[in-house]
Amino acid sequence: MPFTKLGLPPTLVNGVKAMGYVDPTPIQLRAIPVVLGGGDLIGSAQTGTGKTAAFALPVLARLGKHEARGPRVLVLEPTRELAAQVETAFRDFGRFTDIRATVVHGGVGYGRQRSEIQAGTDIVIATPGRLMDFLNEGTLRLDGLQILILDEVDRMLDMGFVKDVKKIIGHCPKARQTLFFSATIPPEIDAIASFALRNPTRVEIGVSRTVNKSVTHAFYPVGTALKFELLVALLEKTDFHSCLVFSRTKHGADKIARKLKAANHSVAVLHANRSQSQRVEALEGFKSGKYEVMVATDIAARGIDVAGVSHVINYDIPANPEDYVHRIGRTGRALAVGDAFTLTTPEQADDIRAIERFIGQKVPQLKLEGFNYNAQPPRPMGFQGAAPDYSQRPAPQHRPQGQRPAFGQGQRPAQAQRPAGAHAPQQSRPAPSHSPQQSGQPAAPGGNTGQPAPRKFGGLSRGTWNRR
Numbered sequence: 001m002p003f004t005k006l007g008l009p010p011t012l013v014n015g016v017k018a019m020g021y022v023d024p025t026p027i028q029l030r031a032i033p034v035v036l037g038g039g040d041l042i043g044s045a046q047t048g049t050g051k052t053a054a055f056a057l058p059v060l061a062r063l064g065k066h067e068a069r070g071p072r073v074l075v076l077e078p079t080r081e082l083a084a085q086v087e088t089a090f091r092d093f094g095r096f097t098d099i100r101a102t103v104v105h106g107g108v109g110y111g112r113q114r115s116e117i118q119a120g121t122d123i124v125i126a127t128p129g130r131l132m133d134f135l136n137e138g139t140l141r142l143d144g145l146q147i148l149i150l151d152e153v154d155r156m157l158d159m160g161f162v163k164d165v166k167k168i169i170g171h172c173p174k175a176r177q178t179l180f181f182s183a184t185i186p187p188e189i190d191a192i193a194s195f196a197l198r199n200p201t202r203v204e205i206g207v208s209r210t211v212n213k214s215v216t217h218a219f220y221p222v223g224t225a226l227k228f229e230l231l232v233a234l235l236e237k238t239d240f241h242s243c244l245v246f247s248r249t250k251h252g253a254d255k256i257a258r259k260l261k262a263a264n265h266s267v268a269v270l271h272a273n274r275s276q277s278q279r280v281e282a283l284e285g286f287k288s289g290k291y292e293v294m295v296a297t298d299i300a301a302r303g304i305d306v307a308g309v310s311h312v313i314n315y316d317i318p319a320n321p322e323d324y325v326h327r328i329g330r331t332g333r334a335l336a337v338g339d340a341f342t343l344t345t346p347e348q349a350d351d352i353r354a355i356e357r358f359i360g361q362k363v364p365q366l367k368l369e370g371f372n373y374n375a376q377p378p379r380p381m382g383f384q385g386a387a388p389d390y391s392q393r394p395a396p397q398h399r400p401q402g403q404r405p406a407f408g409q410g411q412r413p414a415q416a417q418r419p420a421g422a423h424a425p426q427q428s429r430p431a432p433s434h435s436p437q438q439s440g441q442p443a444a445p446g447g448n449t450g451q452p453a454p455r456k457f458g459g460l461s462r463g464t465w466n467r468r
C-alpha cells in the first residue's frame, strides 16, 4: 500500500516523497492508521525499521496546523542524539506544514530552548532531565498536551529515568493519546504501560531478537592481550567505508580511540562523558566521512541513524545479548548491507552462548588469516623492548560515499546473502583469508538462514542533520 492510501494529508505525503521514501515499512503500515484514529499504541520494533516516521507522520497529521500555545505533543527520548535525530525527522516530514518542533536536552545552554518554548511550539522532543528543569521552573506546562510519546522505553529505564518518566507522565492531562515504543517489552515496561496507556493496540514488528538479514556477522576469538592488535589487523584487512567500534566502558572507548589514532586512523569518540559539542562534532564528522572510525559505548550509540556504516566491530562483547542485536543493527540499515565482527576472549564462552541463545542461531567463529595468534603481547608500561609501531602504517584512504565496501581479503561468514542488485556481488570479492575456527559450524538456524526478503524500502539517509 502506498503512502497516499494511509490517510495522511497531501502536505505530509509530499514531505515523505521529498525524503525519497516510496512505500511504507511494515511498522508504518500498521501503526499509522492506529495513531491517526487516536488510539494508544505499544510498538515493539527494532531501530532501523522506520519507527520514527510511524509515529511522526500520523502525529503531524493530527496536529494539522501550528497553534501559538503550549506544546500539544511531547516525545521523550533517552539520549540527546536521539532527541536531535527525532526533531530533525519531524522537521523533515513536516517541511510543507507550519508546525513547529523544539528539541530540549542537556549539554547545551538553556537560553535558546527556553525562548523557543516561550514563543509557542507544537511539539517538544526532550530528554527527561532537561525537561524536568523546564517543568520545575515553570517555563513549560503540559496541561494542553494531547499526545505523549515514549520512545526507546527499555533504554530509558536502563538509564535510570524511571522516576522522571513517571513524574513527567503526572504532569500530562489524563485525557490524552499515549504511544510507547520499545525494542523489548519486559515486565517492568508492561507495568508502566498499564498505568500510562488505555486499551493500547500492540504492534510487534519482526522479532527484536533477530539480526537484520542484511548484516553478516561473526565472532573472532583472541587472547585478551592481543585484542587491540586483532582490531588493528581487522581494520587493515577489511575494506571498510565507515566503522563503528563498540567498547563496554567510556574509559575503554577513550583508550581504543587514542590507540587507533596512533595507528593512523581518523577516529571520533562518542560517550556520555564527552561534552555536547564534542558529541555533535563526533557524529557529524563520522557522518560526513571526516572520521572513518567511531568508537562508542552502547548508550551513546543506541538508535543512532548513520546511513552507510559498513562495519561494526564489537571490541568488547556486549554485556546484554539484546545489545548485540542493537549494536550490529547500526550497520545494514534499510537497504544497505554490512558486516559485524565481535572479538571474543576465552573466558567469554557464557556470553557467546547467551547471544546465540538470544538470537536463536550459531554465530560463525573465524580466525583472521595472517594474524599471529601466538605473538608476544605488546610490552606493558615501562618495558623497554620493541613495541609495535603503528605509525608506520600508511594513512588510510577514504573511500567515496556509497561505494560498496568489500569484505577485505576476507571470506564472508555463512549466513547472510546479499540482496541482488545495488551492491557488489559476492563472487567479486577478493580471495578469502578468514578461516572458520570451528569446522562443521551449522548453517544458522532460525531467522537468518535464507535469502532476505526483497526490501521494499530504501537505505536513504536523512535529508538533513543540522538544525534548521
Ligand code: AMP
Pocket (backbone or CB within 6 Å): 020, 021, 022, 023, 024, 025, 028, 046, 047, 048, 049, 050, 051, 052, 053, 305, 307, 333, 334, 457, 458, 459, 460, 461, 462
Ligand atoms: P528509524 O527506524 O526511524 O530510525 O528509521 C531507519 C531509517 O530508515 C532512516 O534512515 C529512515 O530515514 C529510513 N526510512 C524510514 N521509513 C522509510 C521508508 N518508508 N522508506 C525508506 N526509508 C525509510
